[in-house]
Amino acid sequence: MTLLRPNRRTALALISSACLPTLGRAQAPKKVAALFAGRIDDRGFMQAGYDGLKLAEARLGVSVAFKQGVQPKPEELTAALRELAAAGPDLVIAHGGQNNAAAKAVAAEFPSVRFAVTQGNVTGTNLASYEVLQEQSAFLAGMLAALTTRTGVVGHMSGIRVTPGLKGRAAYAAGVAHADPKVILLTNFSGNQDDNALSEKVARAMIAEDAQVIFTMLNAGRDGVTAACRERGVKQIGNVGDWTAIAPDVFIASAFADSGRALFDAVADFTAGKFATGEIKRLGLETPEAVRLVMAPSVPVDIRGRIEAAASSIVAGTLKVPVEWSGSEFPTPA
Template identity: 50%
Template sequence: MSPGPNLSSYEVLQEESAWLAGAAAGLLTETDVVGHILGIRVPPGQGRGAFYHGLMHTIPEVRFLTIFAGDQDDNALSQRVATTQIGEGADIIFTMLNAGLIGVTEAMRGTKTRQIGNVIDWTAVEPGIFVASAVADAGIPRVEAVRDLADGQWQAGTVKAIGLEKPAEVSLALSSDVPADVRAEIDSLRNQIVADRITVATDYDGPELAP
């Protein structure tokens, strides 16, 4: 973020929805093995660390399988990586991919493994595959900036963060088959993040799978 005397910055806190996704994965896993697949090391990769910390919050004894596979759009690659993680026992895999998400989805068909998507609500697209989705509207900063300017609220030299306090922009979508007690716990954790009782960390220095 680079605020200045004649500009301001708007930041979508994708890591907050990723943290909740990790917490949900910990509450939902039956094998105590959870995976994560991202293509390349771009800045949104901090969502991996947030997901990890959310996961540790609800199931600290979990086995975490994580990899930067090397390509966001290669479906053959992502399907192979997902198949490997499923073979290692993962029953939930968090994906932060572009077109490569399709390969992971195909790897899961006919298995009990569920996927957690990101950016949009993938549970509305394929509810049988996606158990949750870390929603983060990357386009909302433009809307917020225009709204602030129109309302006379825009201020130069500031950074405006948009997180879980605005659930229409940042949230964790859950599939309809997620149990009520898990939903209640996720709601509680969300409220604690919004109230600053939980700090969302984005660091990760643990082991990674080789691509």
């Protein structure tokens, strides 16, 4: 057999042609999978996270997949995260602090995959938490409630007892006391973020006890409270998004805390090679596009000024926002 030895020009051509496909091939987009323990159309926390995921897809060019509607039970969250990770994404995001334990366990099973928990407080060698400090806007919401109630009574309503929700309640209670320690706070965790019949029942019971302003940390179940407030002329303060633009006749303010920003930042850091593995990355009032109190035009100028001054003190570190609270809770009606 005669071997043909290429000349120098032929050899260079062969090398060049072999390299062309590699040089011209576009890099495959990073794959991001997200878990939502609720509905992505809840007009609350889950929808904000989903919006953050879609924004990452549009702006960062990542390929996305997600699961929604998973019950916030440890075994179901763990199974859902394991299923997402097994599909081979580069990054798995568990949206919400209820995923802390599940994410910690599943991240250990898939060491080559990066994991993030939004509103979480867990870390690991391939795990980070990204948290929007909703307690800071909740504190300001508490101040506003105390300064605007005509009865000396205000309410707080939430569903499941996850760490961010408990911190938000503690901050709201502290804001009420900071503005007027004589104001009475009624606070309730009903066990469900999305049940409108249940939330309306709780709201009506609070209104019967003279609650004049109610702060709702709910998801799809917020509409039941809104119906009760509208009927009885009671004001409401929302959270996550700007509810003053959605129902201005009922909402006097909204403790804006865009949890979708936490999700987007996790993806942005990952694609930029700056993923906060082993850390908890936090965003607060110093980032107003993520956290702020949106107030309706009807809020008096003097009250608005007091709240803006408090916000500046929080950013400066001279006013600390408590994240723990102990006291009697308002019972869920039978």
